[in-house]
Amino acid sequence: VFSLLFNKSYSVRDARLHLRHVRDLLRSLDPTDAYNGVNGSSLSYLTFYTTGNNGNSVGKRRASERESVDCSPPEYVLPGSKERPLCPLQPVREDWKPLQCLRVLTLSSWNPPPGNRKMHGDLIYLNVLTMEDRELNITSSTRGFFLNQSTAFNFNPKPAVPKTLCHSLVELLSQVSPAFRKNFTALQKKRVQQHPYERIAAPFQVFTWTAPHEDHTLDCVRAEETHASYMGQDEHTSRDWNEELQGCRELPGSSLQERLHRERSIFKTNSDFVAAATRGATAVIDGNIMPINPGESPHLQMFMWNNLFFSQGFDVSEHYRPLGGNTAAHAAAICDLRGAQAYASVDIEGLHTIGTVVVDYRGVRVIAQTIIPGILEKNQEESIVYGSNDNGKTVFTHPRFLELLDKTSKQLRIQRHQVLDHNNRPVELCSGIETIGILGNDGRPYILDLLRTFPPDLNFQFSETEERREEVPKECQSFGYPCLHCHSLASLRPELIEAFIQHRYELFMKMVSHELSQLTEQDEATEWSEKPICDSDTGERPAASADMGE
Template identity: 85%
Template sequence: MSSFIRPHIFTWTNSYSVRDARLHLRHVRDLLRSLDPADAYNGVNCSSLSYLSFYTRDKDGESVGNRRASEKESVACRPPEYILPGCKDRPLTPLQPVRDDWKPLQCLRVLTMSSWNPPPGNRKMHGDLMYLNVLTMEDRELNITSSTRGFYLNQSTAFNFNPKPAVPKILCHSLVELLSQVSPAFRKTFSALQKKRVQQHPYERIAGPFQVFTWIAPQGDHSLDCVRAEETHTSRMGQDEHTAGQSRDWNEELQGCRELTRNSLQDRLHRERSIFKTNSDFVEAATRGAVAVVDGNLMPLNPGEAPHMQMFIWNNLFFSLGFDISEHYSPLGGNTAAHAAAICDLRGAQAYTSVDIEGLHTLGTAVVDYRGLRVIAQTIVPGILEKNQEQSVVYGSNDYGKTVFTHPRFLELLDKTSKPLRIQRHQVLDHRNSPVELCSGIETKGILGNDGRPYILDLLRTFPPDLNFQFSETEERGEVPKECQSFGYPRRHHHSLANLRSELIEAFVQHRTGDTATAGADMGE
């Protein structure tokens, strides 16, 4: 047996596998589309959309950095007027700048996967991995075989399968090398494309972590893209792309970044970079998971429930929909209130995170609106799935104020947030009229995770309600000042979760503090 196998052994380091061939094809595709801004406009694969060279190049395309030092010319690097605040006359043009040199250089007309894929069993034994169809700029149709040894032309056509190598036989280790030999136009254009690509600033090629809104991008032509089509149909239908034990623990990553040291300036810079990078990756994963939830590509935890009541876990993230599941929001506005509660909770989490109290932890939260549905993605508290939430809550109320808990550790941590968030420590009464001391809204819950960290969640009552927008007209309008009544307040609103913004609270505090200081100075005189 060994004497039969040994002659067929060759150097595996130089041979292709199916995975290597697909990665090579993706890399070639990225090179061919490196100057095409379509991926950046559509937010595909976190492609970067940089305006750097748009503002640093003059009308002739010459870079400011390449000018001679003797030429003292002033260059206006200000953004266009129509995207600045206060502009009244905005043209019906995309908000993103469009450059003439962003027009991609076309090396091929078509590069797609062949309909003869996958290779039959006998051809797999010969080393065939996949088949490609190419239409060159000279309108020459090519059928290419990707094998373990490289790429070569075969004799197949659209209706006749003939995997034999074409004459003359050309075997190349790279797809670019093969196309350069059979297409002079490809060789010339690809060389020019690479020279133009290396002239770009590195910031224009680094993937951007910010979300790109496609409705503000200019409308472009939709071109053939075999890699994009293949990834769409082979995306595992939204399933986790990681094997067991290799998926990222988002909660541990986020909390670990916040626990980094902040003693020196270098430590603080490293901590902020780590938080920004991890949070950007978390938002990207939450967005992909939310799209999979709405598209129906994930199996819910409770498949027997109605679709709007289903919950999901994917990639160590918990997903729920913005509906009133337990009728908790029925007196507040029902599903409309539940829809607004997600944003209120997100703003509360942002407020506590911005205060940045050491030892106090919030959940990673993202709210994604997709196809008319609101999806809430949150990290999972360690150990929360192993026991009931009623047994986990040690601070706040889990039954809408009937039973209220307090905890000295949470009181100590939340007391540090009282001054920046303008939340005073107070007492509430439970159903037994027993006073319980809190330092937050009664619906805010405190949970001690299995990792020993204190977590606070359900932060939708972080900011005070806006009494100018009432859900019902139970309050008499006579209590409202005449100045407010002249403007139509209080106004009927769809829900009772209209909260004041943090900026208004800070402006009010500064106004009152300034008045008090002025009055004190006058009295001192």
């Protein structure tokens, strides 16, 4: 926008950003990027469920109020339906069929410009195929865009006759292609009519397995961003993710404005962190990042990228061997993520968890975590001041962690308890024994390995013995419980725990109300039995009562 207003000279980066912006405008109504999980692209159903009402016209609003909108889900997504089980889960919208302005817009094979043309100001070369099937070769220079005389096999960078120099690529294409001018104008009018919320890119991505099959089209910008750099925007700028995440949670929240600013900061930073971790995880599996231990076997390798630590869901040091080996290590990542989410939702001031992202890509589970300051300078065993890292053989405790974790015990339903350490002495804990606490070099207390945050599901056992089967009631044994499971990390979901507590609370309240009602009835009966029947003035029994008695 600045370049267009003030006719600023283009640089290579400005030309690429301008090309990217034109591409975004041409595909602004196309859901393909959202279906493919492109960063910053998402689907919106606001217009779909409001029948196109954007609040700008009273007539449209009244018309939409008269129409009946069916917001019920399709039949094939409801439980028990056998109709069309493999259909896409998103609603189909007719307005998602954008107008096609160009057939092809791609970078030319003559890139990069030779040295003598760089001296003349050539930056990049483009190939365009218009809707009229006219092939165009365009030069992006420091002054703008113009047509050149090159072909697919002959390079001639001289301007075409008549010479047309435009500062905007859209302006040049509008002059040489009437179909582009007509369709691009209609596309922008249709885009402006959308609700403002639908024009804002959201960080929530769509799972590709739920998306319909769309036609794959040519897109030079998408191809370049996939296999090349991000033009200095993201990849070459390493961010301290741990400091950003912890700093956002340490923002004040005393007033409403401060709480809104804090929540916005947490949401924005967490969205950027998840997007960066996803790109790093896919790069790890694709082999684009060198491991920090290349001598190990592939499934034991670990990676460092953009201040993030990547590991794979395998039992590296046989830590999960008693729990089920690689299967337990694969499940431990999700259990740890749920524990981190639980402690983050409690939001106790002074207690910190590391940023964690779990990505399943091409059959491999990758765990991306932020790096605790100072953790790489010393062994993890030496830095542990709370919990156990060897399945309970050595157990440590720390008063600072006990004080902080004790504040979470009520919300997470974890009671302070004692265990025996390696010296057979009682040690007080307020979490699962596998949860470890580390004091970072920044002075913050961090808790890790939160896979035992929620109670285990005793219906699924890793190994079955006669003693355990005898403990199970015969009614449960008739239904096949306990079930043999591939690991011993099966735990209850937090929603089940909350539902159970709510159910028990309702039963308790019903019992208390029933007991109180019985006590009230007994008190009323006692009062009536002890109250004498006499005249209110003389204290004598009424005559009518006396006659009836006779």
